[in-house]
Amino acid sequence: MKDLIIIFDVFKNLIVFDLSAISKDEWQIFQGYGFFVFVVFLAIVLYAYYFHLYKREKMGERNYEKYAKLALNDDINDSVLESKRSA
Template sequence: MENLETIFAVIKNLITFNLSAIQKHEWELFQGYGFFMLVVFLVVVLYAYCFHLYRSEATGEKNYEKYAKLALEDDIDDSVLENKRSA
């Protein structure tokens, strides 16, 4: 509970631009928890993106194998993968 109070005090000092009031150990604690929260957030975003790709391919909205083959079969006379409506 003490760490949580320290983190909120650091956030308050950052918002009020009172940077001289932040001690070194408080800043290190804030950086540690901040890095952990950033990693957790990025992992959640990565898994959500992977789930989106899996679901869109499973429902037939997109076929990502066509796009994977594009790297191997990229000649000037190859057929177009998708016909897009012009704006």
């Protein structure tokens, strides 16, 4: 509970640009919790992106096997992966 009060005080001081009121210990606590929240956020985004790719492949909208073979079939005479309409 004490750390939560410190985090809100540091956040309040950051909003009003009173950086001299933040001590080094308070700043380290704020950075530690901020890093943890950031890592959790990135993990959620990564799994959401993975689920998005999995769902699109299962629904048949994309075939990512073709893209995996793109590095192997890199000759000028190879076929185009997707045909796009020109504007």
